[in-house]
Amino acid sequence: xxxxxxxxxxxxxxxxxxxxxxxWSTWSQxxxxxxxxxxxxxxxxxxVLEQFPLDTEKTPFSVPLGLERPYPDYWNYTLRDYGNRxxxxxxxxxxxxxxxxxxxxxxxALAQSTPFLIQDIIARGYEVIAHGLDMAHLHxxxxxxxDEREWIRRSLEMLRRAGANPTGWLSPGQSQSDHTLKxxxxxxxxxxxxxxxxxxxxxxxxxxxxxxxxxxxxxxxDVYCMGLWHQTAVEFAEQILDRFHALNAEATxxxxxxxxxxxxxxxxxxxxxxxxxxxxxxxxMKHEGVWSAKPGAILQAVRSQP
Amino acid sequence: xxxSEPGLYDYLPLTSRPxxxxxxxxxxxxxxxxxxxFYELHPPPNMSKNAWVRPNPDVLNYSWRDYGNRxxxxxxxxxxxxxxxxxxxSLNVAVCDHHPEIIRRCVELDWExxxxxxxxxxxxxxxxxxxxxxxxxxxxxxxxxxSGQKVDGWLSPSVSNNPWTMDLLAENxxxxxxxxxxxxxxxxxxxETGRLxxxxxxxxxxxxxxxxxxxxxPREYGRMIKAQFDQLYAEGEESGxxxxxxxxxxxxxxxxxxxxxxxxxDYIKSHDKVWLTTGREIAHWYRDHYYDDAVAHAxxxxxxxxxxx
Numbered sequence: 374x375x376x377x378x379x380x381x382x383x384x385x386x387x388x389x390x391x392x393x394x395x396x397w398s399t400w401s402q403x404x405x406x407x408x409x410x411x412x413x414x415x416x417x418x419x420x421v422l423e424q425f426p427l428d429t430e431k432t433p434f435s436v437p438l439g440l441e442r443p444y445p446d447y448w449n450y451t452l453r454d455y456g457n458r459x460x461x462x463x464x465x466x467x468x469x470x471x472x473x474x475x476x477x478x479x480x481x482a483l484a485q486s487t488p489f490l491i492q493d494i495i496a497r498g499y500e501v502i503a504h505g506l507d508m509a510h511l512h513x514x515x516x517x518x519x520d521e522r523e524w525i526r527r528s529l530e531m532l533r534r535a536g537a538n539p540t541g542w543l544s545p546g547q548s549q550s551d552h553t554l555k556x557x558x559x560x561x562x563x564x565x566x567x568x569x570x571x572x573x574x575x576x577x578x579x580x581x582x583x584x585x586x587x588x589x590x591x592x593x594x595d596v597y598c599m600g601l602w603h604q605t606a607v608e609f610a611e612q613i614l615d616r617f618h619a620l621n622a623e624a625t626x627x628x629x630x631x632x633x634x635x636x637x638x639x640x641x642x643x644x645x646x647x648x649x650x651x652x653x654x655x656x657x658m659k660h661e662g663v664w665s666a667k668p669g670a671i672l673q674a675v676r677s678q679p
Numbered sequence: 680x681x682x683s684e685p686g687l688y689d690y691l692p693l694t695s696r697p698x699x700x701x702x703x704x705x706x707x708x709x710x711x712x713x714x715x716x717f718y719e720l721h722p723p724p725n726m727s728k729n730a731w732v733r734p735n736p737d738v739l740n741y742s743w744r745d746y747g748n749r750x751x752x753x754x755x756x757x758x759x760x761x762x763x764x765x766x767x768x769s770l771n772v773a774v775c776d777h778h779p780e781i782i783r784r785c786v787e788l789d790w791e792x793x794x795x796x797x798x799x800x801x802x803x804x805x806x807x808x809x810x811x812x813x814x815x816x817x818x819x820x821x822x823x824x825x826s827g828q829k830v831d832g833w834l835s836p837s838v839s840n841n842p843w844t845m846d847l848l849a850e851n852x853x854x855x856x857x858x859x860x861x862x863x864x865x866x867x868x869x870x871e872t873g874r875l876x877x878x879x880x881x882x883x884x885x886x887x888x889x890x891x892x893x894x895x896x897p898r899e900y901g902r903m904i905k906a907q908f909d910q911l912y913a914e915g916e917e918s919g920x921x922x923x924x925x926x927x928x929x930x931x932x933x934x935x936x937x938x939x940x941x942x943x944x945d946y947i948k949s950h951d952k953v954w955l956t957t958g959r960e961i962a963h964w965y966r967d968h969y970y971d972d973a974v975a976h977a978x979x980x981x982x983x984x985x986x987x988x
Binding site: 513618 | 717719720721723725732733734735736739742743745746748749750753754773776777778779780781797798801805806807810813814896897898930933934935936937938
C-alpha cells in the first residue's frame, strides 16, 4: 500500500521549531551569562533515586535498565533497589566529603515508602527534584490530561508531605506528553530537566511560560555510559573531566556554562565505580573558577542576570 | 518482485582495478560529512519504519537530536573552521526553512551541501515513483534556493531506498550516492541514465555507529579514526583511497567528544599526501577520470573470468 500524499505535506516546515514549547535561537544570539564570584563553570551533580514497581507494565515503553525480564523480575528490581539502600549513601558520603552541593531527583512513591531516606536527604541539605510518582508512571499521550494533572499534583503532595519542597521536575525516563510542560507550569514548578537539548538554561514558552529548562545531558549519565554502553568507571570519569575542560575553555572565551552530571545510585553507587568518579569530581572541585551549585541556585543566578 | 542482489555494481576486486591518482599524488582523498538534521516531534507514520523508538512525542530522543542544532553544530563548525577542514553537509533540507542561520554559516565557509532528504523522520520507504520524484525535486530546489548549490550527493534519510531510487537520482543529475558501503574507492553505479558513482562514506567511522552502537568512548573513537587513516594512507600510494568521517552534531558536538576528533583531524592534516576535499570534488574527479575505465575493466573481468559451463 503506497503512502498517502499527506506524507509529503510538511505542516510545520518554517522558521524556528516545529512546536511551540520553546523558541529557536542560535548560540551567538544567547545572552552572555555570568556566575557568582567570577566562576566560569557551574557544577551541578544530580543523584537519581527511583522506585520500579515489580508489576511495571512494558507499555507504553520500557525505560532503559528497567524491569525487562518476565514477572517477577527480582533481578532488575533488586538491582535498582540496591541504589536506594546502599548505593545512594555511598554517593552521599562521597559528595559531602567533596563539599559538592547536590540535588536528588526522587520518585514520590519512594519518598513515601522510605521516610528515613527522604529525611536523611533533607537533613543533608540537598535540593529535592520531583521525579514523578514512580517508574511505572510514564508521561505519554496515552494518559488523559486530567489524569496527568493528578499524577503531578499527587507527586508534589507526597514529596511535600514527606518534608521536601520541590521546585523542579524530572519525568520518569524523561517522558513527556504534549501536556506535561503546561501542567508543570500550572503546578507552579520553576524548572524542568527533561529536554537534553542545550548546555545552558533556556525558557519554555506559550502555555509553559515561567518554566525554565535546565541542561540535562543524559549522554554523560551513568545509565548510558556504564549501564547501556558498558564503559568502565575510569572511562566515564575521563569523559566527565574532558567535558569539564571543554566547557571551562568555552566559558573563558564566550559565556559561562553548566556542567550537569547525573548519577544513578544503583549504577554509580556500586563499590568499584565510586573511586574514579570521586577523583574526577575532586579534580573539578579543586579547579579555580568552579561554582558547585544546586539547580535552584543556578536558576536564581540566571534570573538575576543584569 | 524482490531481487536477490542489488544489481548496482560490478565485481571489481581490490587487486584488479584501474589505479586511481588523486590531485597532487595524494594517497587519500579525505572528507568530513557532518549530518545536519531536523527530526520532527510529531512525524507521520510510515508502515516500514518508526521515526522514534517511543510514542510521539519522544521528548528524550527529540531533545537529544535538537541539541545538535541548538549547541553542538556551532561548536563543531567553529572547531572545523579553526582546523581548516571544510565540511560536506549531509543535509535534511528542512533545516534551510527551520534554521537558516546554520545554512548561512556553512555557505559562508564554502561547505558543500548535499541531500539527506527533507526531515530525518520522513523516509522514501513505501513511496511511489511519482512521490519519490516530488521528494527529490523538493530537495534539489530547496538547496538551490538556500545556497545556489546544485545537489551532487545523496545520502537517504536513514539510508532507506526503493529499488528504483538510484535511477531517479541519476535522472535528476545527482552525481554520487553515499548509501553503498561496498568499497574504499568510488565505483560506478549502474543506472538507466546518467553517470552516478558511489563515494565511500563509512558506517564504521560514523559517530552514530561508533558511539551509540559500538558504544566507544570519545578517545577510542579518535584512535579508530587514526588507525583507519594510517592503513588507507599506506595503501593509497598504490591507488588512491577515500576516507570519510561522517559526523552528527548532536553527538560529536557534545563538549566531551570534540577534542579527540580534532586531534585525529590534526593528525591526518599533518600528512602531506592527503587531499582534504569534499564529496562533490571526489565524485567529479572520479567521474571525469576513472568512471569509464572502471566500467571497461569490469567488462574485461566478466569475460575473462566467465563462470564455468
